[in-house]
Amino acid sequence: MTVTDNALHAALAPPASRIRLVVSDMDGTLLTPEKQITHHSLAAVQALKDAGIPLCLVSSRPPAGIEMYFDVLKLGTSYGALNGGTIFNADGTVRSRLALDPEAVQDALDMLKVHHLDAWLFRGHEWLVDNETGAYVESERQILRMDPQVVSSFAGSTTGVGKITGSSTDYGAVARQEAEIGMLLQGRASVARSSEWFLDITPLEANKGHALRLLAAQYGVDPSEVACIGDMDNDVPMFKAAGLSIAMGQAPDWVAAQAHFVTASNTQEGWSKAIQDLVLPRVVSGA
Structure with missing residues (x-):
């Protein structure tokens, strides 16, 4: 990392000690380069469910590109499409929508x-x-x-x-x-x-930080108790909004610098490792 990157990282508030909601990017994060979800990630999703922690997806994808994974993930939570500009309820109905001038x-x-x-x-x-x-x-x-x-x-x-x-x-x-x-x-x-x-x-307000705050409010969770995971420039707004931010291992340095932690890459089970090593301990401890 550069001096500027180090300064960005040093300026971060301490990571949250208690997590009640997880918001995740998809491409480059939850998904492998082949756009698959590994068995380890599915096990981590189940572990979140067992711990009573909702998982919400926020992606630059259109809604159909998110919904196509719901069956394998067995998700029944709200989600953000189009980079967080449109929030959908679990049944696919629109909860809120923003449009460009x-x-x-x-x-x-x-x-x-x-x-x-x-x-x-x-x-x-x-x-x-x-x-x-x-x-x-x-x-x-x-x-x-x-x-x-x-x-x-x-x-x-x-x-x-x-x-x-x-x-x-x-x-x-x-x-x-x-x-x-x-x-x-x-x-x-x-x-x-x-x-x-x-x-x-x-x-203007359609970014993943905006989506994270809306989803947190829907689930009655303060953003300071939300963990988020991402890998690219458009994930930085949710890094700034969340209490715990995690960058994927292949994220550019300036993106990683703005996250509390860096996990492994999406070719090395980075998502499941982040859930197991960084999120679940903060659920169990309740500190």
């Missing part, structure tokens, strides 16, 4: 086009693309198990947008647009990478 949507689309990033729009359960052959469309189609709606233009589709995703195989371009679009939309939207190749643009 149409002018901000157009400004973001213009910037993505100029810098040759593919743009996707998410509205509720809709996924709109104007380039069906874009580098990541097919892989995302397989991951989400849903087909995009292909449009010739995004004109007329700028209202009710919960998330814009910009994508490119040029990771440097994605990083640069995180900064440039972030400046352009400052005060109007949240802009953060959810991976090296995806840039997510969501309503």
